[in-house]
Amino acid sequence: MPINYYSYSHESTRLIMRPLVLGDVKPWEDFMKSNDATAFFPPKLKPPHFTAKDWIERQMQRYENDQLGLLALTEKKSGHFIGMSGLLKQEVNGKPEIEVGYHLLPTYWKNGYAREAALYFLKFGFITMLPSSIISLIHIENASSQRVAQANGLTTDGKIIQNHGPSYIYRISNTDWTKN
Numbered sequence: 001m002p003i004n005y006y007s008y009s010h011e012s013t014r015l016i017m018r019p020l021v022l023g024d025v026k027p028w029e030d031f032m033k034s035n036d037a038t039a040f041f042p043p044k045l046k047p048p049h050f051t052a053k054d055w056i057e058r059q060m061q062r063y064e065n066d067q068l069g070l071l072a073l074t075e076k077k078s079g080h081f082i083g084m085s086g087l088l089k090q091e092v093n094g095k096p097e098i099e100v101g102y103h104l105l106p107t108y109w110k111n112g113y114a115r116e117a118a119l120y121f122l123k124f125g126f127i128t129m130l131p132s133s134i135i136s137l138i139h140i141e142n143a144s145s146q147r148v149a150q151a152n153g154l155t156t157d158g159k160i161i162q163n164h165g166p167s168y169i170y171r172i173s174n175t176d177w178t179k180n
């Protein structure tokens with residue numbers, strides 16, 4: 001039987017990943033109200049146009065429509081909700097792609113949690129979905145997100161204009177992933 005992304009018991013060294021629930025809306029508000037955290041989001045995905053609840057319901061729709069979506073990250077040592085990461089269906093230049101995404105509550109930045117979660121989902125994605133590559137779309141000025149991608153071996157493969165501005169396509173091929 002194929003592994004089901006939604007119901008699988010995802011975990012890495014310091015994190016547990018599980019589907020989002022409406023109880024995550026309250027802690028996620030700390031992210032949505034931080035100007036630093038949403039600096040590279042388009043206005044239509046920020047308050048007051050888009051609330052923490054809208055964001056979480058959007059992922060729930062992705063679980064249903066795509067069998068993928070951002071999952072909640074919880075810290076093993078405290079049990080706290082610390083952000084989101086996971087695999088997403090994307091279309092870039094007319095082609096289907098699998099993206100790894102990550103967003104942390106600002107309190108948890110600079111602990112290596114984003115790279116740990118992204119590395120976990122790269123591994124899960126390559127093993128279970130066998131894509132030829134996995135990408136991350138990152139605003140050209142989002143330096144900390146680019147460092148996460150680079151730390152996991154992704155490199156730039158062109159630029160696109162997204163609705164929040166110019167973004168790099170960071171990519172790692174299955175071949176390069178398997179080599180490392």
Ligand SMILES: CC(C)(COP(=O)(O)OP(=O)(O)OC[C@H]1O[C@@H](n2cnc3c(N)ncnc32)[C@H](O)[C@@H]1OP(=O)(O)O)[C@@H](O)C(=O)NCCC(=O)NCCS
Pocket residue numbers: 036037038040102103104105108109110111112113114115116137138139142144145147148
């Ligand atoms: C992007 C984002 C997740 C990156 O968070 P981050 O804390 O910088 O990334 P990590 O959790 O991987 O932590 C890595 C940093 O912690 C440091 N660190 C500390 N302890 C560490 C450890 N045990 N292991 C690894 N790194 C550690 C690293 O040196 C690194 O610092 P550096 O970037 O200055 O080199 C965060 O800035 C964020 O949520 N931004 C808003 C949303 C967003 O932009 N998402 C991405 C959209 S493309």
